[in-house]
Amino acid sequence: MKTLIFEQPSLASLPQRFGWACVTAIFWMMWIYLWLPLVTLAFWLLGIFAYGDFIGSGAAQQLAEVGRLALVYSCVVLAMGGGLLLWARVEFVRFHDVNRRTRPIPVGLDEVADYAQLPMEEVSKWSNARRMVAHHDQHGRMISAEVQARAST
Numbered sequence: 001m002k003t004l005i006f007e008q009p010s011l012a013s014l015p016q017r018f019g020w021a022c023v024t025a026i027f028w029m030m031w032i033y034l035w036l037p038l039v040t041l042a043f044w045l046l047g048i049f050a051y052g053d054f055i056g057s058g059a060a061q062q063l064a065e066v067g068r069l070a071l072v073y074s075c076v077v078l079a080m081g082g083g084l085l086l087w088a089r090v091e092f093v094r095f096h097d098v099n100r101r102t103r104p105i106p107v108g109l110d111e112v113a114d115y116a117q118l119p120m121e122e123v124s125k126w127s128n129a130r131r132m133v134a135h136h137d138q139h140g141r142m143i144s145a146e147v148q149a150r151a152s153t
Contacts (some may be wrong), residue, residue, distance in 0.1 A: 019065060129148060129149065
């Protein structure tokens with residue numbers, strides 16, 4: 001069995017590999033950028049100054065501002081999380097004992113022949129075929145099929 005191309009990147013062309021490497025690098029930079037405020041806050045609380053001296057003469061005011069921002073962010077996170085939990089609970093109550101998945105109804109050869117508007121004998125050969133190539137008209141309707149029979153065992 002052939003392996004998939006993403007299991008062997010050497011099978012991809014050089015421009016494809018370079019392009020996907022650039023896309024991956026861009027998304028890693030975005031991911032790091034999104035975490036930067038939290039990392040900066042942690043450094044600031046530990047006394048490690050990554051971007052220079054944050055605390056100057058108004059240290060108490062800055063600390064109060066950080067506390068206010070943390071409270072606002074916490075309220076936003078709680079509101080959004082609570083909304084998601086509420087929505088999940090409503091959906092659970094709506095669909096708790098409802099089985100919406102059903103087995104598909106088996107289709108017989110006569111129904112396939114009627115749908116394809118082909119003789120039943122031709123359609124019955126398809127079920128025992130090893131390989132079949134279907135030919136369609138410009139409207140997508142099946143007009144014929146080439147069938148390779150199975151080798152007898």
